[in-house]
Amino acid sequence: MNTPLHTLAAPFQHEEEIKKSRFLAQAAPVASPAEALAFFQAVGDPAATHNCWAYRIGDAYRFNDDGEPGGTAGRPILAAIDGQACDRVAVVVTRWYGGIKLGAGGLVRAYGGSAAGCLRLAPRVPIVEIGRIALRVEFAELALVRARIRELDGDIEEETFVENGADMVVSAPQDRLDAIIGRIVDATRGRSIPRRIDS
Template identity: 50%
Template sequence: MLYTLLGPCDYYEEIRKSRFATFAAPISCVADAQAFIEQASDLAATHNCWAWKLGAQYRSSDDGEPGGTAGRPILAAIEAQACDQVVVLVTRWYGGIQLGTGGLARAYGGGANKCLQLAEKRLLVLRQALACSCTFSELNLVKLRVAECDGLVTEERFTGEGVELQLAVAQEHLPTLQQQLADLSRGKIQLRSSDGPAQP
């Protein structure tokens, strides 16, 4: 089971005179992660190291620390806490004492771990990527039925004939949703598998 955060959280500690501040937040796309890193980074700090994970996508940065001593331990902490759709930034203000590569990895990974442990989380439901077509007059009802099944409308495209929708719906809700859409369209609206990735 995977979890994401209910909201932003932070954690602070001092290790051998270096100050570390860890910030974590939920994200739903790569742009969210980049925006959070830009907003939360302190340009006056010595290092702003980060990692994020979004399904199969992930990235990390050591921001000037020795390779593999910051970004990767932060990413490992995200995975160790069974988190997804999460970004973590650890900012360091150097205090004059070298921590060594092992000490750095423990400081960055440890701060990320503690921050995520303290955070309030919610369970992620894996949703399947689907598509369907409907008329303009059916659109609001289709959206309502999808929302009632805890699904998401990830994209809508207007065409000459109506609307093409990309959806993300949990497997267990598919039979109910298919029946409801068939009922409101006299069997015309059919859910079909989409090429898009499954979405939590």
């Protein structure tokens, strides 16, 4: 997927009335399936007709129709999450039935549309994938290397002094790591060659 993914900056809600039924979409950023399920539990209304939901956290996803006909609620909510290029997000759409049946197509549009409207309006933040590198730097080059790392949005997570310099672990956005490695190699004239490490 080329579109940059986003998560929500904060929980958000959006309400619509469709043929006398009230639909309340509530979305929140989540870091784990357990957190998503806890969110659904906390904001779902037991007195409502249905509390249908979906979440996506990377490759992990789930959805629930909560008594609506199969495929008419949870799946369209998940499709709205994906369609809005969101990740690490949970959405619950609560429906209070207003007496007019919507039919399968109407339910898909109502649940998917409410979820998409909520996510479109919610404040978002881009998801930045972070990578890490490890390196050893001589004392004489330490100040210069620190400056180069910070110029490219790197963050020195660990710095351990050793006999003739320092061992460092640096984290930075994945798309900046190659540039940081290049700057460090240049600044130290090849004496320090960082290696990528798994986070």
